Amino acid sequence: MKLKEFLKKANLGGKAKLVWYYFVIWLKMGKNAFMVYLNQKKILAIFLIGKIIRFVLFLTFLYFLVSGAGDLAGYTSDEVIFFFLSFNLVDVVSQFLFREVYRFRTMVVSGDLDLVLVKPLNPLFRILFGGADIIDFITIPPLVAATFYYGARLNPGFLEVVFYLALLVNSLLISAAFYIAVISAAIVTYEVDHTVMIFRDLSRLGTVPVDIYKDPLRFVITYIIPIGIMLSFPAKAFLGVLGIKLILVSFLFGAFSLFFSLRFWEYAIKKYTSASS
Amino acid sequence: MVRLTMYKYFQVGKTSLKQEIAYPINFVMWRVRNIIQILLVLFLWDSLISDPRKVLFGYSRDMILTYIFGIMLVRAFVLSSKSMDVAGEVARGELSNYLIRPVNYFFYWLSRDFASKVLNLSFVFVEFSLLFLILRPDFFFQTNIFYIGFFIFSVFIGILIYTLFLFITSSVTFWMPEMGWGAHFLLNVVLVEFLSGVLFPLDILPQAIQKVINFLPLPYLVYFPLQIYLGKQSTYELVRGFVVEIFWLGALALFLNFIWKKGLKVYESQGR
Secondary structure, three states, rough: OHHHEEEHHOOOOOOHHHHHHHHHHHHHHHHHHHHHHHHHHHHHHHHHOOOOOHHHHHHHHHHHHHHHHHOEEOHHHHHHHHHHHHHHHHHHHHHHHHHHHHHHHHHHHHHHHHHOOOOOOOHHHHHOOOOOHHHHHHHHHHHHHHHHHHHHHHOOOOHHHHHHHHHHHHHHHHHHHHHHHHHHHHHOOOOOOOHHHHHHHHHHHHOOOHHOOOHHHHHHHHHOOHHHHHHHHHHHHOOOOOOHHHHHHHHHHHHHHHEEEEEHHHHHHHHOOOOOO | OOHHHHHHHHHHHHHHHHHHOOEEEEHHHHHHHHHHHHHHHHHHHHHOOOOOOOOOOOEEEHHHHHHHHHHHHHHHHHHOOOHHHHHHHOOOOOHHHHHOOOHHHHHHHHHHHHHHHHHHHHHHHHHHHHHHHHHOOOOOOOHHHHHHHHHHHHHHHHHHHHHHHHHHHHHHHHHHHHHHHHHHHHHHHHHHHHHHHOOHHHHHOOHHHHHHOOOHHHOOOOHHHHHHHHHHOOHHHHHHHHHHHHHHHHHHHHHHHHHHHHHHOOOOOOOO
């Protein structure tokens, strides 16, 4: 069904119409990105197998390790696995949504960003969501199922589940803020790859509860580069070990980081010179 | 003649080193990433064995922290390699440029690898010292000269095994040019991460799994050299380890020779 027909059928007004407009475009861009991968089935299979092996081996390693030691920073093996699954959930969903960011540098240095800017579409939306990743998409349902299974074993209360889900959304907002900051910096410095990879490496520190790190590293990865807020706090809220004050601080962090990254984007896009086109 | 050949590859290494220094930010960022990666492993074990008297999976605190600091060093020697780029050169048809030159392609990359390792190693010493001063970990200093000698020898063989492994993986691109990064991701990122001992000492795994893994080439990249340094290998285990390691070195060299010749027959220099 064509976009115009969609909009006609939806019969929406104002902002709802705009959201629908962008949602349909996102579906189209996602479909195109998936088609590219589906044309290279062997590559798709090899990366999928690699990701699954990596996930299973790390999970097994954590299980052996914490079972043998009795606990990790006071958390049982089931709890540590839940931290790991929550980390993966945020990581995989953000990779699925924002994969296009990894291709942004080429867009800037080749001048192809011009082609995005002239379209009747928010360029930030196109740059962030332009290429959903099918490999991550395939891994989301089993990951959600595993998180649900382990979560249920921990017998959380209703409120803990609500906080957990809200903090997961907050984590995705922080992740989006980071990617916006990266693409903004890319316009100014032409550098993306290393910044993203360093962020990915730092994120991996959140594979396990941030409580294992010592200060000042723990402080830095919790409040300066908010890996802890993003990856550890949801699981902590779920386990009921995160106070209401820190939950509120997390939401404030999410809102502020998104606000400042958007300001940075507005500043950076004005600096774009289209030099290579 | 030998001297001239050596000089030729020395010059390749020297040029490669200059090339890496010409892009310092890339290199520094790569080193920063290495430090961040080691922090997870370091603090994970630090948290698990916080008591100096505690022994977990046969490791005391000083032994495990030495193992982790050792990973930094051995990684810089063994796993810092540029030979991964071979896959791209074959896929893009750039291999032709070397086939018409009086150079052995394997030794050409080995020379570049050694240059890269020298650069990485010089940085590792600085990082090692800084982390050591900041974290002040309990550390086990090996004083037995034989263990140190065997450690250096096993690292040297590990370097050769890893280079052969990268070349064999890259050879996939003779038949499937688009598969280069995929094959490297599966074999040299995922499997090496778990089976070489970079993430954890392999002897924490159940005996049955260890027996199988010890017959694969990957534990000889990081785990085996560090076990020798820590003096955790009995004479029998040491001999058996070196026999298996040298077997893999020979087997991989023969396999590469076989697969490379087959690959060159189907090589079409696409894109040239």
